[in-house]
Amino acid sequence: xxxxxxxxxxxxxxxxxxxxxxxxxxxxxxxxxxxxxxxxxxxxxxxxxxxxxxxxxxxxxxxxxxxxxxxxxxxxxxxxxxxxxxxxxxxxxxxxxxxxxxxxxxxxxxxxxxxxxxxxxxxxxxxxxxxxxxxxxxxxxxxxxxxxxxxxxxxxxxxxxxxxxxxxxxxxxxxxxxxxxxxxxxxxxxxxxxxxxxxxxxxxxxxxxxxxxxxxxxxxxxxxxxxxxxxxxxxxxxxxxxxxxxxxxxxxxxxxxxxxxxxxxxxxxxxxxxxxxxxxxxxxxxxxxxxxxxxxxxxxxxxxxxxxxxxxxxxxxxxxxxxxxxxxxxxxxxxxxxxxxxxxxxxxxxxxxxxxxxxxxxxxxxxxxxxxxxxxxxxxxxxxxxxxxxxxx
Numbered sequence: 001x002x003x004x005x006x007x008x009x010x011x012x013x014x015x016x017x018x019x020x021x022x023x024x025x026x027x028x029x030x031x032x033x034x035x036x037x038x039x040x041x042x043x044x045x046x047x048x049x050x051x052x053x054x055x056x057x058x059x060x061x062x063x064x065x066x067x068x069x070x071x072x073x074x075x076x077x078x079x080x081x082x083x084x085x086x087x088x089x090x091x092x093x094x095x096x097x098x099x100x101x102x103x104x105x106x107x108x109x110x111x112x113x114x115x116x117x118x119x120x121x122x123x124x125x126x127x128x129x130x131x132x133x134x135x136x137x138x139x140x141x142x143x144x145x146x147x148x149x150x151x152x153x154x155x156x157x158x159x160x161x162x163x164x165x166x167x168x169x170x171x172x173x174x175x176x177x178x179x180x181x182x183x184x185x186x187x188x189x190x191x192x193x194x195x196x197x198x199x200x201x202x203x204x205x206x207x208x209x210x211x212x213x214x215x216x217x218x219x220x221x222x223x224x225x226x227x228x229x230x231x232x233x234x235x236x237x238x239x240x241x242x243x244x245x246x247x248x249x250x251x252x253x254x255x256x257x258x259x260x261x262x263x264x265x266x267x268x269x270x271x272x273x274x275x276x277x278x279x280x281x282x283x284x285x286x287x288x289x290x291x292x293x294x295x296x297x298x299x300x301x302x303x304x305x306x307x308x309x310x311x312x313x314x315x316x317x318x319x320x321x322x323x324x325x326x327x328x329x330x331x332x333x334x335x336x337x338x339x340x341x342x343x344x345x346x347x348x349x350x351x352x353x354x355x356x357x358x359x360x361x362x363x364x365x366x367x368x369x370x371x372x373x374x375x376x377x378x379x380x381x382x383x384x385x386x387x388x389x390x391x392x393x
Contacts (some may be wrong), residue, residue, distance in 0.1 A: 001119075002180040006127065008173050009113050010134040011037040015166055016109040017138035019079050019102055020052055022162070023095075025085065027154035036092065044096045051103030053338030060111030060331025064324060071112045076170030078105035081136040083163030086157040093392060111331035113203050118318030119324065119341055128318075136307075144311070146367040179366020201380055202320040203329065206313050207336060208375040210275075212368045213313075214337045216280070217306050218344035219365055224249065224299060228303040231295040245296060253303030264315050269380045273312050280305035281369035290364045316379075 023030070027042045034041070063071045082101035089095040116122050117131050225246045232242060263272055283301040289296050311331070322328045351361045 001117075001122065001127065005026070005180045006121070008169070009072075009117050010131055011073065011169060012109055012113050013131050013135040014138035014141065015076075015079065015162075015169075016106050016113075017135050018141050018162070019083055019166075020048060020106045021098055021139060022050070022083070022158065023102075026158065026211065028156040030095075034092075037135045040092075044092070047096055047100035048103030048106070049338070049341075051100050052106050052268045053105035053335050053341075055104050056106055056111050056331040056338070057328075059108040060115075060327040060329075061325035063108075063112035063115060067326065068112050068116050070367045071108055072116070072177070073170055073174055073238075074228055075105055075108040075140045076173055077167050078108075078143055078165040080166030080170065082084050083159045083166065087163065089113030111327045113313055114330050115132045115327040118314060119323065122263075124318050125264035125311055125315050126258075127260040127261070129257040129259075132307075132310050132314075133254055133256040134262075136250075136257075163332070178296070201378065202316055205375050205379050206316050208334050209309065209313055209372050211337045211340055212372050213277075213306070213309055213343050214340035215347070216284075216368055218301060218341045219300075219348055220306055221362060222277045223348055223358065223361065224303075228295065228299065230358065231291045234292065247305055249296065249299050253307045256304045256308040257311050261311045261315075264312060269312060269315065269319070270376070270381065273309070273379065274373065276305050276308050276312070277369055277373045280309075281366050281373060284362050284366035284369055288359045288366070 017363055024042060024045050027045075031037060031041045034268055059071065079102060082098060086095065086098035086102065089098050114128070114131070117127050225242060226251075228246055229237075229242045232245075235246075260272065260276070280302060283305060287295065287298045287302060314330075317326065317329050317333065348361060351364060356363075
């Protein structure tokens with residue numbers, strides 16, 4: 001894949017997560033300006049998150065049937081325009097419509113962008129690992145950018161500037177896509193994947209891992225600051241210090257995607273996947289009654305296993321799915337993932353309020369990790385070769 005194309009796809013992943021989390025980060029500032037309740041304005045993000053998941057399916061279909069390059073152009077220019085409209089919004093309903101528009105355009109990236117990143121031969125796992133890290137950087141940048149704009153220019157300026165940058169990147173992408181044009185027509189007539197019953201079994205494993213693993217992922221990312229606050233209570237740390245520790249855990253764990261991405265390019269996927277999910281089950285079991293700084297160490301282990309599985313699931317889709325169906329398969333995966341994400345928060349609240357607290361949550365997620373381990377054991381032992389596809393980009 002040409003470096004310029006890969007760079008733009010990575011930037012797109014960062015922007016995707018940055019824009020979808022931008023308004024939640026500024027909701028308090030917007031509430032003060034508009035004299036609205038914080039909870040009321042935060043609820044406006046519901047439409048964007050629903051659209052983020054639901055619109056993945058039509059985005060994946062259009063990517064496969066029309067043009068992935070053109071869909072990425074729509075993504076960059078569309079999400080930038082929606083961000084500018086959000087900055088211009090003056091009323092409750094104007095903000096709601098603008099945020100939902102951000103979600104619609106944000107839905108394009110995962111099915112279309114990841115299908116492009118995984119297309120062709122070469123170091124697919126490494127590309128997916130690097131791309132995943134860029135997505136995590138977008139999550140981190142949402143809070144960082146808002147802090148800077150809140151201090152110097154106000155929350156609306158963040159949407160104006162970042163939206164304009166995305167539109168400019170979209171026009172630059174048009175030039176890059178044309179200069180690195182590929183023959184998608186040939187690719188749709190030919191695939192390097194061995195189409196037998198193994199690919200259906202592999203995708204069922206991916207579906208199970210996505211559903212259960214998505215619940216574990218969101219349970220840990222949402223609850224970790226509170227978990228660390230409770231388990232480090234004896235050290236009299238401030239909320240800022242606990243937050244910094246949680247950020248450090250996330251950052252360290254995010255780099256596991258690079259390591260795992262390189263590993264699955266060099267060795268068989270199944271044993272690596274089994275090691276991660278089995279290790280995750282053990283780490284979650286240890287977390288049930290661990291406290292103090294040992295809990296920080298266990299949290300790093302859990303999150304390393306959680307983040308490390310992300311490139312593997314995408315790699316399995318790339319390896320076992322016919323190229324001309326790949327964006328649609330990615331779209332189904334992310335609809336499942338985002339649906340589970342929406343269910344994770346109330347589930348955590350319910351598990352916590354039943355009287356068991358976080359030990360109950362860790363027990364439930366450890367059981368989930370054991371189920372994923374059993375599913376991964378069913379992966380085909382024979383893995384298809386990733387020969388260079390027609391129209392390799």
